[in-house]
């Protein structure tokens with residue numbers, strides 16, 4: 233997905249660019265390409281971004297630690313504010329950290345919107361925090377027989393010893 237030059241959107245019908253998405257997203261391990269669509273509309277002092285997409289990812293069950301496939305569905309929208317102050321030169325890690333503290337997404341009005349970065353972030357947010365291969369997952373199975381037998385043998389030895397002792 234190519235970066236969108238924000239002023240270019242103003243020349244489009246309804247100031248809207250719709251992208252058909254059918255590709256792997258860098259940094260996100262998925263079994264299938266991310267498929268769907270992403271819409272960016274220029275609303276003057278902000279961008280209205282929305283996407284419907286889905287893909288399949290492999291998750292690890294928090295209970296039994298088995299891997300399983302999960303269909304990740306995305307239906308997200310966000311407003312990205314256009315602000316000249318977002319255009320200031322990057323003065324290093326300290327400045328970047330301060331910018332990250334801003335909860336509101338901001339871009340310079342003459343800058344670029346990165347659809348793949350946005351999609352990546354939204355998909356990461358859509359990954360369930362509680363990952364279970366099945367709602368009924370019983371967790372890690374421990375078989376009784378193996379763990380019990382050494383103990384049993386110790387008890388048997390003790391019983392045999394008791395029998396040998398004069399009562």
Ligand SMILES: [Zn+2]
Nearest residue numbers: 293296365369
């Ligand atoms: Zn499980």
